[in-house]
Amino acid sequence: MPVKIVGMVAIIASCTMLGFELSSHLIKRVHILETWQQVLWRMSGLVRYTKTPLYEIYEIFALEKGEVGAFFSSLLKCGGENTLTSWKKNMGEMKWLSKSDVEILINLAKGLGKGDTDTQVKDIEFANAGIKSALNQAKEISSRDAKMYRSISFFAGVTVAILLV
Amino acid sequence: MDVNLIFQIAAIGITVSAINQLLRHSGREEQAMLTTIAGLVVVLLMVLSEVKNLFDTIKTLFGL
Numbered sequence: 001m002p003v004k005i006v007g008m009v010a011i012i013a014s015c016t017m018l019g020f021e022l023s024s025h026l027i028k029r030v031h032i033l034e035t036w037q038q039v040l041w042r043m044s045g046l047v048r049y050t051k052t053p054l055y056e057i058y059e060i061f062a063l064e065k066g067e068v069g070a071f072f073s074s075l076l077k078c079g080g081e082n083t084l085t086s087w088k089k090n091m092g093e094m095k096w097l098s099k100s101d102v103e104i105l106i107n108l109a110k111g112l113g114k115g116d117t118d119t120q121v122k123d124i125e126f127a128n129a130g131i132k133s134a135l136n137q138a139k140e141i142s143s144r145d146a147k148m149y150r151s152i153s154f155f156a157g158v159t160v161a162i163l164l165v
Numbered sequence: 166m167d168v169n170l171i172f173q174i175a176a177i178g179i180t181v182s183a184i185n186q187l188l189r190h191s192g193r194e195e196q197a198m199l200t201t202i203a204g205l206v207v208v209l210l211m212v213l214s215e216v217k218n219l220f221d222t223i224k225t226l227f228g229l
Binding site for chain 2: 144145148151152155156158159162163165
């Protein structure tokens with residue numbers, strides 16, 4: 001009997017943990033998109049007003065905490081590669097983002113460091129608008145689905161435990 | 166018939182209805198319906214042997 005109880009608790013706990021993991025995935029996406037929004041605003045200012053070179057921009061943002069900082073740190077290690085290739089290569093750091101979010105950033109990388117200042121600023125602002133809309137969507141999904149994942153995973157665990165007893 | 170089976174079915178009913186409500190509240194009506202159907206199928210599978218026993222008893226009783 002105690003073995004059964006331990007087994008049931010283990011099943012329920014693991015299912016609940018899975019739900020928490022899924023909900024944290026949604027919350028993490030919101031945090032990363034918020035960081036990207038701030039980074040793009042600052043990047044726009046750096047390009048427009050101080051005409052900072054791209055490599056120095058990478059150095060500034062590599063000091064950011066979390067995944068975005070790690071992304072820019074890995075960009076610094078790709079010296080010599082073109083912007084698009086290095087961004088594509090290091091998008092693995094952004095595993096919490098959806099495909100459409102990554103696509104916005106990749107599209108930004110296509111124009112970054114090329115052309116005149118105004119075009120680059122326009123590109124950054126366009127990407128920021130996309131990130132803003134993705135952020136709103138992510139917030140909506142997160143508030144709606146995060147609680148649901150946690151509750152459902154617990155109940156799914158209970159159902160599985162009952163079935164196996 | 167084991168009385169535990171009845172409790173098991175009741176517990177599955179409760180959890181499935183809870184999951185159903187949660188899914189409905191988050192606007193996933195289709196998944197809520199699928200969950201209900203899955204619960205029904207699981208319960209039917211659980212009572213399948215009992216239903217077979219019932220038919221066998223009826224057959225024996227009436228000499229069919």
